[in-house]
Every structure is written in structure tokens, then in C-alpha cells.
Amino acid sequence: MSTTQAITARELVLDAEDRFVAAGLVFGHGTDNARDEAVHLVFHVLEFPFDVSDAMLDRVVSEVRRTAVEAIIAARITSRRPAAYLTGRMWFAGYEFQVDERILIPRSPIAELIIAAFSPWLEADELFRILEIGTGSGCIAIATAFAAPNAVVDATDLSGDALALAALNRERYPAVSKRVQLFEADLFPPTDDRYDLIITNPPYVPSAVVAGLPPEYAHEPVMALDAGPDGLSVVRRILAQAPDRLCGGGALIVDIGTMAAAIDEEFPAVNFTWIDLNDGGEGIGIAYKRDFHA
Ligand SMILES: C[S@@+](CC[C@H](N)C(=O)[O-])C[C@H]1O[C@@H](n2cnc3c(N)ncnc32)[C@H](O)[C@@H]1O
Numbered sequence: 370m371s372t373t374q375a376i377t378a379r380e381l382v383l384d385a386e387d388r389f390v391a392a393g394l395v396f397g398h399g400t401d402n403a404r405d406e407a408v409h410l411v412f413h414v415l416e417f418p419f420d421v422s423d424a425m426l427d428r429v430v431s432e433v434r435r436t437a438v439e440a441i442i443a444a445r446i447t448s449r450r451p452a453a454y455l456t457g458r459m460w461f462a463g464y465e466f467q468v469d470e471r472i473l474i475p476r477s478p479i480a481e482l483i484i485a486a487f488s489p490w491l492e493a494d495e496l497f498r499i500l501e502i503g504t505g506s507g508c509i510a511i512a513t514a515f516a517a518p519n520a521v522v523d524a525t526d527l528s529g530d531a532l533a534l535a536a537l538n539r540e541r542y543p544a545v546s547k548r549v550q551l552f553e554a555d556l557f558p559p560t561d562d563r564y565d566l567i568i569t570n571p572p573y574v575p576s577a578v579v580a581g582l583p584p585e586y587a588h589e590p591v592m593a594l595d596a597g598p599d600g601l602s603v604v605r606r607i608l609a610q611a612p613d614r615l616c617g618g619g620a621l622i623v624d625i626g627t628m629a630a631a632i633d634e635e636f637p638a639v640n641f642t643w644i645d646l647n648d649g650g651e652g653i654g655i656a657y658k659r660d661f662h663a
Contacts, residue, residue, distance in 0.1 A: 478650025507535030
């Protein structure tokens with residue numbers, strides 16, 4: 370594309386989309402196609418809202434902004450960093466979070482349950498103690514605190530770096546910040562507390578699969594993805610301890626991606642219900658305390 374002719378925002382998006390496809394980029398960090406990835410980057414630089422008008426899209430972009438768009442599009446192609454790491458922002462369950470390479474980019478389909486305030490699976494008003502295991506950016510813990518207005522949410526991570534960013538994200542939301550507690554811990558906080566809800570999107574990718582993932586995934590912390598030879602090393606430990614950490618009517622909600630069948634096979638004593646999501650995604654399961662059989 371010539372650098373001298375006038376160009377609109379719409380044309381910048383279409384041009385970026387073509388270049389992303391030609392470069393063979395891989396999407397899966399909040400977008401699943403080249404057009405949406407281009408929109409994320411171009412709109413970020415132009416400071417457009419997602420519901421930008423056609424008139425704005427068809428306005429000619431200034432030379433300065435055009436240069437900035439070119440820089441971020443080129444960086445996406447050459448560095449293979451996902452768009453969210455280039456912009457430093459991602460949305461989850463309707464809330465914006467700061468993101469960087471310390472944390473996995475928020476994208477869990479668990480967002481659909483949070484947006485629905487866990488209906489019909491749980492009564493959000495009756496959730497008083499919630500634990501999120503492996504909080505990363507803090508997105509699930511913070512969005513859950515909004516969905517469950519009476520709950521104190523404990524959130525753990527083994528990564529101190531991730532928790533530092535989760536703390537920044539918690540500060541963005543003073544309406545819930547006092548109800549979200551962060552713990553550097555291996556799965557469970559160092560207390561005997563029991564929870565009405567334990568929610569987790571743990572690492573679940575087998576090590577050999579992690580090694581072969583497209584370059585975009587190499588920018589994410591390996592400990593957010595890698596769960597040992599069979600992908601079950603973290604969830605196996607969660608399932609062993611969960612029944613003792615759930616209140617009588619409590620429930621465990623997991624995002625285990627492609628590993629649902631493997632879980633059913635290895636843990637026949639845990640009667641998970643795998644939830645059909647309207648927005649797509651797989652491996653979101655719920656098991657109430659009564660669904661754990663000895
Ligand atoms: C798949 S990421 C999920 C991040 C975030 N909850 C989300 O859904 O976007 C898994 C997270 O679990 C953390 N993690 C891995 N092993 C852990 C462990 N043994 N105890 C606590 N957190 C752990 C990782 O550091 C990472 O932040």
C-alpha cells in the first residue's frame with residue numbers, strides 16, 4: 370500500500386487483515402480471526418470504541434496515526450506477539466484488564482458463566498466464600514466478585530509476577546477490590562477455609578503439545594499452559610483436595626479445555642456436568658460437592 374495516498378481507518382483494518390493472513394499468523398488470544406485481530410490493533414491506536422460509527426471508519430487517518438498503526442501491525446507480524454500484549458489491554462466478561470507477558474491473556478469461556486451470574490448452576494447472592502485457583506491477571510476473580518456481590522474472593526497463583534499484575538488490575542476496580550484477596554500459594558491458600566465456589570482455569574496442556582504450539586503462545590508464561598506429560602498434573606491435585614475445601618452445597622467449576630474426556634476417564638468418581646456454552650468453547654465443567662464420590 371502506497372504511503373502517500375490518503376487512507377481511512379476502514380482501509381487500514383482491511384490492509385492489516387490481508388497482511389496477517391499472508392503472514393500466516395495464528396489467532397487464539399481473545400480473537401479467532403485476522404479481521405478481529407486487525408480491529409483490536411487499529412482501534413487501539415486510533416482510540417476508537419468498539420461501536421465506532423461508519424463515518425469515523427471512513428474518515429482519513431492522519432499521517433502520525435497512520436505511522437503508529439503501521440508500527441503496531443509490523444510488530445504483530447515480525448514478533449508474533451498476540452495483539453493484547455502489544456496493546457496491553459484485554460476485555461473479559463465485560464471488564465477491561467491490563468495484560469503483559471507475566472500472565473496468560475484472558476480468554477476463558479468461563480466468562481459466559483460469570484456474565485450469567487452462574488445461573489442456572491448457582492445462586493450468586495448465596496455465594497459468600499469463593500476461591501479462584503491460578504488467577505493470572507485476576508480477571509476471573511475480579512469479574513466473579515462483581516457477579517457475586519456478597520462474596521469474598523480468594524485468588525491464588527504460584528507466580529509472584531502474575532500476582533503483581535493481578536494486584537494492579539484489582540486496583541482498577543475499587544467497587545470490589547476489598548473483596549478480592551490475593552495469595553501466592555500452590556493451589557490453595559494457607560488456611561483451612563471452605564468455599565461455596567472454587568473456580569479455576571488451570572494449566573492443562575501436555576508438555577509435548579506446549580513445545581509444538583505456534584509462536585504466539587511462546588510469549589505466554591509456560592507455567593500458565595504446561596501441565597506435565599498428560600496435561601492433568603495440576604487438575605489432578607485440585608480434584609484430590611477440592612471435596613475437603615468445599616462447603617456442603619459448594620461447587621467446583623473448571624475450564625479444562627480439551628481435557629474433559631481425559632478427566633472423565635481418570636476420575637470416574639467425580640461426576641462432572643460439562644456445560645454447553647452459547648458462545649462456544651469446550652471443557653467448562655461443574656461438580657457439586659455431592660458429585661465427588663469416595
Ligand atoms: C491458564 S492460566 C489462567 C489465568 C487466569 N485465571 C485466566 O483464566 O485468564 C493458569 C494460571 O495458573 C497458575 N498456576 C500454575 N500452577 C499453579 C499452582 N500450582 N498453584 C497456583 N497457581 C498455579 C499460572 O501461573 C497461571 O497464572
